[in-house]
Amino acid sequence: MNIALFLEMAADAAPDRIALVCDGTRWTYADLLAGARGAAALIRQSGVAHVALLDESSEAAVMALFGAALAGVPYVPLNYRLADADLGALLARISPALIVGDGARVRRLCPDATNVIVSRADFVAQAQALTGDAPVDADAGDDVAIQLFTSGTTAAPKAAILRHANLVSYILGTVEFAAAPEEDAALVSVPPYHIAGIAALLSSIYAMRRILMLPAFAPDAWLNLAAGERASNAFVVPTMLARIIEAMGQMVAKGASQPDLSALRAIAYGGGKMPTELIHEALDLFPTTGFTNAYGLTETSSTVALLGPDEHRAAHGSDDPVVRARLGSVGRPLPTVEIEIRDEDGRVLPPGVPGEIYVRGEQVSGEYRERSALDADGWFPTRDAGYIDADGYLFLSGRADDVIVRGGENISPGEIEDVVMTHPAVAEAAAVAIPSHEWGEAVGLIVVPRAGHSAPDEDELKQMVRARLRSSRVPERVLFADALPYNEMGKLLRREIKTLFAR
Amino acid sequence: MKPGTKLKSAACDTEVMVIRCGDGSIECGGAAMGEAKPEAVGTPSADFAAGTLMGKRYVDAAGTFELLCVKPGKGSLSVDGVALQVKDAKPLPASD
Numbered sequence: 001m002n003i004a005l006f007l008e009m010a011a012d013a014a015p016d017r018i019a020l021v022c023d024g025t026r027w028t029y030a031d032l033l034a035g036a037r038g039a040a041a042l043i044r045q046s047g048v049a050h051v052a053l054l055d056e057s058s059e060a061a062v063m064a065l066f067g068a069a070l071a072g073v074p075y076v077p078l079n080y081r082l083a084d085a086d087l088g089a090l091l092a093r094i095s096p097a098l099i100v101g102d103g104a105r106v107r108r109l110c111p112d113a114t115n116v117i118v119s120r121a122d123f124v125a126q127a128q129a130l131t132g133d134a135p136v137d138a139d140a141g142d143d144v145a146i147q148l149f150t151s152g153t154t155a156a157p158k159a160a161i162l163r164h165a166n167l168v169s170y171i172l173g174t175v176e177f178a179a180a181p182e183e184d185a186a187l188v189s190v191p192p193y194h195i196a197g198i199a200a201l202l203s204s205i206y207a208m209r210r211i212l213m214l215p216a217f218a219p220d221a222w223l224n225l226a227a228g229e230r231a232s233n234a235f236v237v238p239t240m241l242a243r244i245i246e247a248m249g250q251m252v253a254k255g256a257s258q259p260d261l262s263a264l265r266a267i268a269y270g271g272g273k274m275p276t277e278l279i280h281e282a283l284d285l286f287p288t289t290g291f292t293n294a295y296g297l298t299e300t301s302s303t304v305a306l307l308g309p310d311e312h313r314a315a316h317g318s319d320d321p322v323v324r325a326r327l328g329s330v331g332r333p334l335p336t337v338e339i340e341i342r343d344e345d346g347r348v349l350p351p352g353v354p355g356e357i358y359v360r361g362e363q364v365s366g367e368y369r370e371r372s373a374l375d376a377d378g379w380f381p382t383r384d385a386g387y388i389d390a391d392g393y394l395f396l397s398g399r400a401d402d403v404i405v406r407g408g409e410n411i412s413p414g415e416i417e418d419v420v421m422t423h424p425a426v427a428e429a430a431a432v433a434i435p436s437h438e439w440g441e442a443v444g445l446i447v448v449p450r451a452g453h454s455a456p457d458e459d460e461l462k463q464m465v466r467a468r469l470r471s472s473r474v475p476e477r478v479l480f481a482d483a484l485p486y487n488e489m490g491k492l493l494r495r496e497i498k499t500l501f502a503r
Numbered sequence: 504m505k506p507g508t509k510l511k512s513a514a515c516d517t518e519v520m521v522i523r524c525g526d527g528s529i530e531c532g533g534a535a536m537g538e539a540k541p542e543a544v545g546t547p548s549a550d551f552a553a554g555t556l557m558g559k560r561y562v563d564a565a566g567t568f569e570l571l572c573v574k575p576g577k578g579s580l581s582v583d584g585v586a587l588q589v590k591d592a593k594p595l596p597a598s599d
Contacts, residue, residue, distance in 0.1 A: 012557070
């Protein structure tokens with residue numbers, strides 16, 4: 001099956017219903033389908049190998065996504081925040097391409113004459129002017145629907161590919177067609193080049209939940225759009241949630257009127273570690289909103305495990321430390337997905353024992369342009385580290401590549417960070433591997449002191465780790481900083497932290 | 504027959520996408536479905552006239568067959584004369 005079928009079904013079921021609101025313009029399902037079909041005609045005429053987007057979210061992202069699907073050409077949304085050299089390298093990897101968006105930058109970085117470059121406005125106008133394309137027909141779904149360059153926090157970006165069959169399996173397994181009441185609306189503020197941004201479009205269109213697109217996230221703009229369009233659902237990364245809550249706090253402090261978020265039934269989050277304190281705060285601040293923590297990767301077509309609204313409330317309100325700790329988990333696997341924890345030799349580990357997270361299911365592509373990472377039985381090694389507790393809840397402890405190997409002993413940064421974070425004067429903490437003559441690697445700890453507190457004593461922090469964990473976990477060096485480096489999706493850039501210790 | 508095939512009813516407006524399948528005749532309204540729409544469309548037989556619903560998935564008891572309804576109609580679906588059932592999926596919270 002082809003993912004464009006989802007848009008076609010929605011347009012068949014309710015052509016005149018509003019599908020998308022972006023920058024004040026409203027688009028019906030019929031509008032978007034016509035635009036996707038026109039875009040497909042344009043893509044076919046261009047004879048390109050890829051359809052790329054170098055732009056913020058807009059209706060063009062929807063038309064390019066489904067137009068590329070109809071034309072059978074991979075869609076490659078690009079991260080416009082990348083530095084010139086990095087973006088230029090990616091452009092060279094996808095030429096010849098039809099590239100929608102910042103044409104001047106594309107021409108400057110990649111003077112390849114085979115590329116077809118078109119501005120957002122021209123692309124949308126041409127897509128609307130062109131007609132054509134019969135309904136989606138028989139299609140096994142083996143073609144590549146999407147190629148996403150991974151964020152490359154540890155190495156050069158890899159070209160992850162998702163086939164139609166992967167994405168169709170994810171949507172059919174998680175979303176009921178047209179299940180959303182007409183008044184529902186999902187606020188989408190993640191960028192179009194992130195898997196969550198693509199999954200949000202597919203899920204919302206299949207559920208027939210109106211999409212409220214926020215092209216560039218800012219807390220005030222988010223609050224205004226949520227209130228003005230009565231958003232019922234939203235997906236945020238943890239840093240967005242922190243900034244929204246901060247903005248609401250400032251409104252209270254100024255005595256300004258609060259935006260009306262009474263329609264907001266559900267907030268889903270993912271894409272980075274949610275600070276436990278922040279989620280407790282959010283649960284108090286939005287007492288009637290259901291929170292869902294979603295864990296997934298680009299290579300798994302988005303969500304593979306989730307912690308649902310009831311589980312959030314149960315953990316938030318519980319005195320049982322085991323139940324309360326679940327707020328720090330990413331919940332349980334989807335019914336259509338299998339998850340295992342394995343050791344370095346590939347042996348499956350029992351509950352409670354940390355190792356590498358392996359995932360299997362039809363939505364899991366585990367595939368890159370160059371090679372497939374799936375093993376012989378179809379399992380994808382995520383390179384994420386974690387464990388599953390006795391009740392089946394999955395806990396993440398960072399990237400497998402972030403594990404600190406001290407004298408042959410594997411140390412997860414998360415266990416040290418969790419201990420240090422309990423110190424009242426610590427706002428943020430990160431542990432990384434630093435070179436050690438004696439041990440090969442040792443623990444380096446960087447700490448952001450909490451506002452209004454003086455920096456905690458280094459020896460006190462070391463003593464906390466020694467007392468709660470063991471001596472091998474004690475940081476060899478401790479640095480203090482005003483902030484930790486994150487990418488725009490809230491992912492901690494450990495690579496950059498390591499360079500601070502190298503100075 | 505293979506996954507991704509689009510089948511049309513010979514007895515009503517129903518169209519389905521094949522998600523998974525095995526050996527057997529996929530029918531709607533009691534008549535075999537085909538990739539082409541017959542020129543003269545009949546009517547569903549009385550035993551298979553409960554209708555299909557847009558976006559619902561239909562499965563057999565063994566889970567060998569799964570069809571996604573992409574156009575609804577008056578006929579109902581069966582494989583070799585045995586009626587298919589709507590797949591009951593536990594609703595999941597929206598995660599993206």
